[in-house]
Amino acid sequence: ADDTIKVGILHSLSGTMAISETTLKDAMLMLIDEQNAKGGLLGKKLEAVVVDPASNWPLFAEKARELISKDKVAAVFGCWTSVSRKSVLPVFSELDNILFYPVQYEGEESERNVFYTGAAPNQQAIPAVDYLMSKDGGSVKRWVLEGTDYVYPRTTNKILEAYLKSKGVAAEDIMTNYTPFGFSDWQTEVSAIKKFGSAGKKTAVVSTVNGDANVPFYKELGNQGIKAEDIPVMAFSVGEEELAGLDTKPLVGHLAAWNYFESVNTPENKKFIANWHKFIKNNKRTTNDPMEAHYIGFNMWVKAVEKAGTTDPDKVIDAMIGVSVPNLTGGYSTMMPNHHITKPVLIGEIQANGQFETVSKTPGLVMGDEWSDYLPDSKDLISDWRAPLSCGNFNVKTGKCGGKGTN
Amino acid sequence: MLEVSNATLHYGAAQALRGVSLKAGAGKITCVLGRNGVGKTSLMRSIVGHHRLTSGSVAFEGKALDRSAAYDRARSGIAFVPQGREIFPLLTVRENLESGFAPLKRADRNVPAHVFELFPVLKQMLGRRGGDLSGGQQQQLAIGRALVMRPKLLVLDEPTEGIQPSIIKDIGRAIRFLRDQAGIAVLLVEQYLDFCRELADEVNIMDRGQIVHTGPAEDLDRADVRKFLTV
Amino acid sequence: MKIFHAMGLTLLLLLTTLSPSGAAEADLRAIIAKFATVTDFSETGAVVQELTATGDPAVERPLAALAEGNLYIRTADSMVFVGKEGDENVQLFDPLSGEAAGEASEDDITKITVNNTLRRAIRDALGTLTLGSKDPTVRIAAADTMFKTPDAANIEPLDAAIVSETVASVKALLEQARAASILVSDKPDADKLAAIALIGSRGDRDAVSLLTSVEANASGAVKDAATAAIANINSTLAFWDAGQNIWYGISLGSVLLLAAIGLAITFGVMGVINMAHGEMVMLGAYTTFVVQQVIRTSFPGLFDWSLVIALPLAFLVAAFVGLAIERGVIRFLYGRPLETLLATWGVSLILQQAVRSIFGPTNQEVGNPSWMSGSFDIGQLAITWNRLWILVFALTVFGVLLYVMKRTPWGLQMRAVTANRRMAASMGIRTPWVDALTFALGSGIAGIAGVALSQIDNVSPNLGRGYIIDSFMVVVFGGVGNLWGTLVGAFSLGIVNKFLEPYAGAVLGKIVVLVLIILFIQKRPRGLFALKGRAVEA
Amino acid sequence: MSKSNTILYLDGVSVSFDGFRAINNLSLVLDKGEMRAIIGPNGAGKTTMMDIVTGKTRPDEGEVFFDGQVDLTRHDEAEIAMMGIGRKFQKPTVFESHTIEDNLMLALKGPRSIFPALFHRRSAAEARQIDDILGIIRLGDKRHELAANLSHGQKQWLEIGMLLAQDPKLLLVDEPVAGMTDAETEETARLLKDIARDHSVIVVEHDMHFVRELGVKVTCLHEGSVLSEGTLDFVSADERVVEVYLGR
Amino acid sequence: MITGRFFAAGADRRIAITILILLAAAIVVPLLNLAVSPTSAFYVPAYIVALTGKYLCYALLALALDLVWGYCGILSLGHGAFFALGGYAMGMYLMRQIGSRGVYGNPILPDFMVFLNYKELPWFWYGFDHFWFAAIMVLAVPGLLAFVFGWFAFRSRVTGVYLSIITQAMTYALLLAFFRNDMGFGGNNGLTDFKDILGFNVQADATRSALFAASAAMLALAVFITWAIVGSKYGKLLMAVRDAESRTRFLGWRAENVKLFAFTVSAVMAGIAGALYVPQVGIINPGEFEPSNSIEVVIWAAVGGRGTIVGPIIGALLVNAGKSWFTGVLPELWLFALGGLFVAVTLLLPKGIIGMWDSWRGNAKALRAASVAEEAGTKVAVASATSKPARSPARNPGEWSLSDPEPQAAE
Ligand SMILES: Nc1ncnc2c1ncn2[C@@H]1O[C@H](COP(=O)(O)OP(=O)(O)OP(=O)(O)O)[C@@H](O)[C@H]1O
Ligand SMILES: Nc1ncnc2c1ncn2[C@@H]1O[C@H](COP(=O)(O)OP(=O)(O)OP(=O)(O)O)[C@@H](O)[C@H]1O
Ligand SMILES: NC(N)=O
Ligand SMILES: [Mg+2]
Numbered sequence A: 001a002d003d004t005i006k007v008g009i010l011h012s013l014s015g016t017m018a019i020s021e022t023t024l025k026d027a028m029l030m031l032i033d034e035q036n037a038k039g040g041l042l043g044k045k046l047e048a049v050v051v052d053p054a055s056n057w058p059l060f061a062e063k064a065r066e067l068i069s070k071d072k073v074a075a076v077f078g079c080w081t082s083v084s085r086k087s088v089l090p091v092f093s094e095l096d097n098i099l100f101y102p103v104q105y106e107g108e109e110s111e112r113n114v115f116y117t118g119a120a121p122n123q124q125a126i127p128a129v130d131y132l133m134s135k136d137g138g139s140v141k142r143w144v145l146e147g148t149d150y151v152y153p154r155t156t157n158k159i160l161e162a163y164l165k166s167k168g169v170a171a172e173d174i175m176t177n178y179t180p181f182g183f184s185d186w187q188t189e190v191s192a193i194k195k196f197g198s199a200g201k202k203t204a205v206v207s208t209v210n211g212d213a214n215v216p217f218y219k220e221l222g223n224q225g226i227k228a229e230d231i232p233v234m235a236f237s238v239g240e241e242e243l244a245g246l247d248t249k250p251l252v253g254h255l256a257a258w259n260y261f262e263s264v265n266t267p268e269n270k271k272f273i274a275n276w277h278k279f280i281k282n283n284k285r286t287t288n289d290p291m292e293a294h295y296i297g298f299n300m301w302v303k304a305v306e307k308a309g310t311t312d313p314d315k316v317i318d319a320m321i322g323v324s325v326p327n328l329t330g331g332y333s334t335m336m337p338n339h340h341i342t343k344p345v346l347i348g349e350i351q352a353n354g355q356f357e358t359v360s361k362t363p364g365l366v367m368g369d370e371w372s373d374y375l376p377d378s379k380d381l382i383s384d385w386r387a388p389l390s391c392g393n394f395n396v397k398t399g400k401c402g403g404k405g406t407n
Numbered sequence B: 001m002l003e004v005s006n007a008t009l010h011y012g013a014a015q016a017l018r019g020v021s022l023k024a025g026a027g028k029i030t031c032v033l034g035r036n037g038v039g040k041t042s043l044m045r046s047i048v049g050h051h052r053l054t055s056g057s058v059a060f061e062g063k064a065l066d067r068s069a070a071y072d073r074a075r076s077g078i079a080f081v082p083q084g085r086e087i088f089p090l091l092t093v094r095e096n097l098e099s100g101f102a103p104l105k106r107a108d109r110n111v112p113a114h115v116f117e118l119f120p121v122l123k124q125m126l127g128r129r130g131g132d133l134s135g136g137q138q139q140q141l142a143i144g145r146a147l148v149m150r151p152k153l154l155v156l157d158e159p160t161e162g163i164q165p166s167i168i169k170d171i172g173r174a175i176r177f178l179r180d181q182a183g184i185a186v187l188l189v190e191q192y193l194d195f196c197r198e199l200a201d202e203v204n205i206m207d208r209g210q211i212v213h214t215g216p217a218e219d220l221d222r223a224d225v226r227k228f229l230t231v
Numbered sequence C: 001m002k003i004f005h006a007m008g009l010t011l012l013l014l015l016t017t018l019s020p021s022g023a024a025e026a027d028l029r030a031i032i033a034k035f036a037t038v039t040d041f042s043e044t045g046a047v048v049q050e051l052t053a054t055g056d057p058a059v060e061r062p063l064a065a066l067a068e069g070n071l072y073i074r075t076a077d078s079m080v081f082v083g084k085e086g087d088e089n090v091q092l093f094d095p096l097s098g099e100a101a102g103e104a105s106e107d108d109i110t111k112i113t114v115n116n117t118l119r120r121a122i123r124d125a126l127g128t129l130t131l132g133s134k135d136p137t138v139r140i141a142a143a144d145t146m147f148k149t150p151d152a153a154n155i156e157p158l159d160a161a162i163v164s165e166t167v168a169s170v171k172a173l174l175e176q177a178r179a180a181s182i183l184v185s186d187k188p189d190a191d192k193l194a195a196i197a198l199i200g201s202r203g204d205r206d207a208v209s210l211l212t213s214v215e216a217n218a219s220g221a222v223k224d225a226a227t228a229a230i231a232n233i234n235s236t237l238a239f240w241d242a243g244q245n246i247w248y249g250i251s252l253g254s255v256l257l258l259a260a261i262g263l264a265i266t267f268g269v270m271g272v273i274n275m276a277h278g279e280m281v282m283l284g285a286y287t288t289f290v291v292q293q294v295i296r297t298s299f300p301g302l303f304d305w306s307l308v309i310a311l312p313l314a315f316l317v318a319a320f321v322g323l324a325i326e327r328g329v330i331r332f333l334y335g336r337p338l339e340t341l342l343a344t345w346g347v348s349l350i351l352q353q354a355v356r357s358i359f360g361p362t363n364q365e366v367g368n369p370s371w372m373s374g375s376f377d378i379g380q381l382a383i384t385w386n387r388l389w390i391l392v393f394a395l396t397v398f399g400v401l402l403y404v405m406k407r408t409p410w411g412l413q414m415r416a417v418t419a420n421r422r423m424a425a426s427m428g429i430r431t432p433w434v435d436a437l438t439f440a441l442g443s444g445i446a447g448i449a450g451v452a453l454s455q456i457d458n459v460s461p462n463l464g465r466g467y468i469i470d471s472f473m474v475v476v477f478g479g480v481g482n483l484w485g486t487l488v489g490a491f492s493l494g495i496v497n498k499f500l501e502p503y504a505g506a507v508l509g510k511i512v513v514l515v516l517i518i519l520f521i522q523k524r525p526r527g528l529f530a531l532k533g534r535a536v537e538a
Numbered sequence D: 001m002s003k004s005n006t007i008l009y010l011d012g013v014s015v016s017f018d019g020f021r022a023i024n025n026l027s028l029v030l031d032k033g034e035m036r037a038i039i040g041p042n043g044a045g046k047t048t049m050m051d052i053v054t055g056k057t058r059p060d061e062g063e064v065f066f067d068g069q070v071d072l073t074r075h076d077e078a079e080i081a082m083m084g085i086g087r088k089f090q091k092p093t094v095f096e097s098h099t100i101e102d103n104l105m106l107a108l109k110g111p112r113s114i115f116p117a118l119f120h121r122r123s124a125a126e127a128r129q130i131d132d133i134l135g136i137i138r139l140g141d142k143r144h145e146l147a148a149n150l151s152h153g154q155k156q157w158l159e160i161g162m163l164l165a166q167d168p169k170l171l172l173v174d175e176p177v178a179g180m181t182d183a184e185t186e187e188t189a190r191l192l193k194d195i196a197r198d199h200s201v202i203v204v205e206h207d208m209h210f211v212r213e214l215g216v217k218v219t220c221l222h223e224g225s226v227l228s229e230g231t232l233d234f235v236s237a238d239e240r241v242v243e244v245y246l247g248r
Numbered sequence E: 001m002i003t004g005r006f007f008a009a010g011a012d013r014r015i016a017i018t019i020l021i022l023l024a025a026a027i028v029v030p031l032l033n034l035a036v037s038p039t040s041a042f043y044v045p046a047y048i049v050a051l052t053g054k055y056l057c058y059a060l061l062a063l064a065l066d067l068v069w070g071y072c073g074i075l076s077l078g079h080g081a082f083f084a085l086g087g088y089a090m091g092m093y094l095m096r097q098i099g100s101r102g103v104y105g106n107p108i109l110p111d112f113m114v115f116l117n118y119k120e121l122p123w124f125w126y127g128f129d130h131f132w133f134a135a136i137m138v139l140a141v142p143g144l145l146a147f148v149f150g151w152f153a154f155r156s157r158v159t160g161v162y163l164s165i166i167t168q169a170m171t172y173a174l175l176l177a178f179f180r181n182d183m184g185f186g187g188n189n190g191l192t193d194f195k196d197i198l199g200f201n202v203q204a205d206a207t208r209s210a211l212f213a214a215s216a217a218m219l220a221l222a223v224f225i226t227w228a229i230v231g232s233k234y235g236k237l238l239m240a241v242r243d244a245e246s247r248t249r250f251l252g253w254r255a256e257n258v259k260l261f262a263f264t265v266s267a268v269m270a271g272i273a274g275a276l277y278v279p280q281v282g283i284i285n286p287g288e289f290e291p292s293n294s295i296e297v298v299i300w301a302a303v304g305g306r307g308t309i310v311g312p313i314i315g316a317l318l319v320n321a322g323k324s325w326f327t328g329v330l331p332e333l334w335l336f337a338l339g340g341l342f343v344a345v346t347l348l349l350p351k352g353i354i355g356m357w358d359s360w361r362g363n364a365k366a367l368r369a370a371s372v373a374e375e376a377g378t379k380v381a382v383a384s385a386t387s388k389p390a391r392s393p394a395r396n397p398g399e400w401s402l403s404d405p406e407p408q409a410a411e
């Protein structure tokens, strides 16, 4: 039984999230294949254990437990939505295993058993807004924060609001609106954006609209004739995969902020795309940011396991910090003590061919900030999982681990 | 014309018909009588194809019907007026009548005038929903609907139930007319003895799922026959 | 930003001073060649500025190509070309003459990148350049651009254009653009007041937008006039807003109607609790995708016809699957309607997964044909073509269905069979046929709804799930078994929803609608168009 | 006309459906302890009249009083039933998935709220009552069978049995002998006469032999109002009754 | 007295066996988990304990639904809402037990409130730091909602699909409401990261075993109560209302009250199921209000056998175990398997597993009886008690039963 090292893959293959998560399962299978072709890990073959949590949050917890207790996996790569991550967290800490979480999220979390390879708000939202405020970005003065009504957009928008106000934006120049999951009739919202944008100030939309709702949103934008030159939309959840379902000609110029674009022109990325096409047997399939996050996360884990010489989670967790691997945009990403990684931030404009073209890139790498500096209750918190601190919510003011702690 | 031989029928484990044989000839009115629950309705429903016989057979115009579906039986010329009326409640009276067009050729798709002569109330209420009619009106509609199909065999299960006396008389006249003019066969289940006696060419009496007597209408006056109808 | 402003100014100055023949072609080529050496957006901007400064209408071609991202540099010789992406290679054209200049593979050329700011600058610049175009739609676009980016320097060219303009509607637009420019000039207040009056008469949001910035920068009478004009426009706009909400409601209603109408047959008429209804809609959408895919690869010229071709196919595909479901499963369940819920739920899981296995889990791209794209205005109402067509389509489907149900023998038989299958058979109606065809009809209609919905929503395996609940709501709210109920139900839910949304937001709005449905059903326990009388009483 | 001493009092009652007047200014009085037979053409409004009395249909106008003082238009079906008006429907309506016995048990007079029903245990008296009724309706050997499995006529009997079990003050019996043999018809007539000794009864029937056997006052309805009233001989001699109802 | 009937009744052996099995499981499974060495063949891993504990909660929910659907014909497509509300009440208690152990260390406010900038605890969170209060709320909130909802709906005589759809609208509206972060229930992320229940660590094996035992015992109790209800005269009335509601009115019964009682009892049962479920799965989030969840409950009941007591339990256990198993072994094809299972059950076992078992046995018994009677020469008109499926009454398209040939309206 011990001649292989098992790796759990916990992504929804059915239900509402299958549309996004299935790709990540395939990406993981590809990475594991490649590693095995290189001779495996610690002299053993890697074996993927795929389960389907079916976009059902309690089922995520159940399946996580199954992977760890029954299948005895060495680490799990999985989850997309924050709620699925929240659902499995207690399982990972109880059974002491490792989760790699590859999606941009709202932050405000740092767990010993989780490595966050997606972007924290400061690795996506803040640079995106900075770009829009810049001359190149159009010197935006008026902001629509349009999101799906759940925690990630709410928190991101809260951070952004605080940030924008700190930059002197007036409250009446910020409009926030939320729509339900899977929302499909955007007429009213798009016309409200149009209206808000006609106040004589340069206006932009910052969209945290999630998943399925994006396609009808962009279709409506196109049909109501909102052009990127007039009111650009900057999205945090729209990647190449989402654009694949759209005719992007009317959307040229709308933006997205990520840490990776398929169009990035580096040898690593070229190779990654070629491998992906070969693996998935379809030259049209796109790559996207969460795939890169898994690429980074997986390589980090491999390196940490090699460093620790064992797959024992406790040892691997300690070995992870400081591990540095190449990312696909031509640099190195490093695992920080707060279990978040360093990444470049790219701003891209949508092109007619469904790809993004990078129009701005942060000069260096940005370190993921788990506790936002723009929220009053978290600005004093830091996370550092190295001994002797080994704390996910250390309060620098009180000098104590365990949050704000009035006691 | 219609020949039932040795029919048995079960409802689950319960037997409703036990070896029933019966003939109904063209141009004749054949009556079936019997107390409540002896199997009259079960027999009629087996003939029109609502129930599948456990054993035995039904033949119509010499052809065995046992494997044919209810709609094929209807198409071959059997019309049914069920006990309990079973009109289509949400269809209007007109639509209820027109539902009988299905087996007809396009040219024949009209409601014969004698239907409205027989049941003038239907003409007044053509636009009303069938389910809104009074019980007796529904019964008239059920008979009218069967006549629209121009059947060769008319199966009537207690057709006079709930109908006012004057119209019962009309129905009697109509049945006789259909027999004499159109030469169709009529199979009639009745509880209303006088009606039967007046109309029937032949009576069959059922008891406990069997036919216990067959003979001319006059037999109904015999005491040994009547005992099957008393409580 | 400043650089672009300056650019526009220079350009206009030049336009008026230089002769129309413009600079020599060689000079233009020299400027264009500079694109080969730019390293960032501001350098590209500088080249653009230089080009527009020539005032030569010939620069329109390279600039338009640049804005669209079609300007390339051939790596080998640093020559600049307009490119058109073909199947394999990029076809190259001369940037000035437009003559074909061979092909190049993608690896041999580099695209000159642009961003929104550059695109905007080019659009503004082209606006003035194209003021004299022969094509009135181009002149309208130019006037529109100049209205939105007013500049004192525009006044003179606009004056000239107004004099020579022959089309009345274009002339009016040019005058408004001129008025906008006057407002940012140092003309006397009297001129500005007249300009405000003219702009105020436009009555739209662009006018408000312009006047708002005037209001912020001006003082005295001009400011007051602007304030008054804004208030005036806003009050008429409020009226138009209500109209706009009604339109949104109607168009949402038409989507609900389309989604629900097939269910009004399979559920409303036949009584099958058809949980696989959404999947029929999905099949229609995927049929559209496949049709477009074939057209894209084999008959690109037919793209505008793709939906027309997809409609009958979607109907057939969904109807066929419906037929198979009816014959394979549902026919065993008549008389046990509750169990249809269980079986069709199972079928829907299977269909979803089948589509996921065949087409993959991700969204598929279904394009809008040109006649379904964009919008037009009626007064201040913006009406998008796709919504309008969907409305027309939904009403047509409804009309046809109503005719079938009420006026054809088939419709009568359908209703008879579902009322009492056994008795219908005894009337000579071939019940299995009627059942199978009715279910196929309902499914087929769901399929063509999928064609329409593919135009506004995701085409993914989850497509159907998004509509199933709304569809049941509509059918039940309207009154089961009543097609008119479905129609009125769909539109009233659509309109109520869209009236609530601007005030309550989409989430609360939807909650309120659901609560209203619950309350409404208390008042009318059998839906909007309840059948009355003993025929229906239990 | 005084309401006191009447068990049922209808005055000037009208009801229409989509413009069709099913009941038209109907007035009808039933004394306490009286049995009345009601006849009339199909669609005369006999069943609708019962609907009004039992609270199923609300009259558009007119007075409906029970027991001299209770305004029935202000009460719903359950309340009216609780007051002591029982009804047998024209089309037999029984609880098909219950046994014959349970059908009767549910009809049996007694408290009608939830908790007593929850903690109810059948008493010996109740058991005896049920046995008696089963004897009367001759379904004793089928007592443990589901009502769904009864023939049409047997369901008629079961409904009569449920009416007996209810033991109401006023019985409304709509076409009790439809689908019964002549012998059963006579039996039913005897039964009803028996009941009428200490109950008030309204019987609707088209079977003139049966009506004759009841030997009570007859009211003939036509187009929603009373056409003729009196002994059966009197009413059947009425030309108009012959014309619209009996036929020649 | 009811207990007397229970012990006296040889008739309902199946109920007694079910209850005994459940009670035995409540004792044996925790023992096998806690007291047996992990290497032993009899050891039950904690993973299995948690999983089956969860299934038992689902079974309780299915049983609750069946009380109203199977026995009273109320097809509720919103029972998940009562389950979720019970779950939230429990979740709120568990949240309050975290105290200052949350990531922000705020002793009063749960984490999500801290980062959503709540300044103080919303009023409706008061009291949830006490278990007894939460326990009352577990019963009261679903019960009250069901009571109010039912009171209006049944009084207005909303029946059939109309009722089903408004129950669906109810759960859908609650879904959207609970999704809103502004509601104060943690939005989409819901309530998670529980630490203690009644002072015991929720993740400890012993606590899990105790929760499992509680679920099994509660289910046993619910089986007993349901059995007592449906066997009583009220239970017969319930079925009478299902089959011919208006006829019961003419007998003087208040059909609306009959339904309301069952609906409320059922909602309370569902709430208890939710409350037991939450500490075992470790999260409660608005997804539980998802209309499709409620539909699934209906499906469990249908698979096991509607209108029986043991059926829904078997259905819930079977479908969920199948789901767990399929999602693990056939992650990409399991929907085919599950969908196929549903279709197969409908076609091959039209009355569900238990229903089919019954009619098979019932038929055998009736056939035996019939042949004996025939030999004796007595009149045989015995039908098997189960030869005809119980039907719902109404005839018009607004009702579920559309194609039933025998009209049954009270005319
Ligand atoms: N669906 C059924 N399931 C089981 N048994 C049935 C069913 N229908 C009728 N029976 C039984 O079969 C026997 C015959 O019933 P049937 O309806 O044929 O009688 P009938 O002669 O028409 O009586 P009636 O004069 O009352 O209409 C009865 O004893 C009845 O209880
Ligand atoms: N809901 C309704 N809508 C339309 N017409 C109705 C409705 N209810 C009853 N009617 C009509 O009212 C009239 C009276 O019906 P009712 O059932 O009272 O007659 P009846 O005297 O009982 O007749 P029968 O002897 O046939 O049972 C009939 O013409 C019937 O069609
Ligand atoms: N983390 C997200 N995107 O839910
Ligand atoms: Mg009969």
Ligand SMILES: [Mg+2]
Residues within 6 Å of the ligand: B134, B135, B136, D046, D047, D048, D090, D174
């Ligand atoms: Mg009547």
